[in-house]
Amino acid sequence: DTAVSQTPKYLVTQMGNDKSIKCEQNLGHDTMYWYKQDSKKFLKIMFSYNNKELIINETVPNRFSPKSPDKAHLNLHINSLELGDSAVYFCASNSWEETQYFGPGTRLLVL
């Protein structure tokens, strides 16, 4: 009965690899987000989708590509991983004017 779920929880990989993180929400929300949290706990938005349409696209390297197959899912694909990509990635969702609900996070470590 998890509201916002992410897989995997932990991801350890080598530089240069391509990886994907998946997010699903069962709250019936129409907007989903990806955030990156660095080692100093600073949480910064990366992307937002509303009804499968990209509405926020912050200054993020184009190695990062979000994909929303439907309203309940928002995936994040990362190409050619770099050391600086190591962080915790959070998915969140909400409906218009409501608060955002966050997933448990995916801890990515690039070696």
Place this chain on the structure above:
Amino acid sequence: QKEVEQDPGPLSVPEGAIVSLNCTYSNSAFQYFMWYRQYSRKGPELLMYTYSSGNKEDGRFTAQVDKSSKYISLFIRDSQPSDSATYLCAMSARGSARQLTFGSGTQLTVLP
């Protein structure tokens, strides 16, 4: 200069103390103000959500917004060890459906 400034701490207080957490911001368009609590290795969870200036109370938590000073606060009364977490302020110009801008978080430890 960041849009939202928050003292990162760490802040340690004895159990039962009153805790005051603060953020300042520079964007006068911000109208919606939130406080999130994040336990270690967990996602942020919403604690308080206020619109415009004023106070809002919920149990041991009180959120204050002073838009004229661009300053928001979260007060925790009778703090408990279970309150130990990182507290993140967040704000947006148009509800939370659009972009949230977060502070860097304050790490709080309540000692038993």
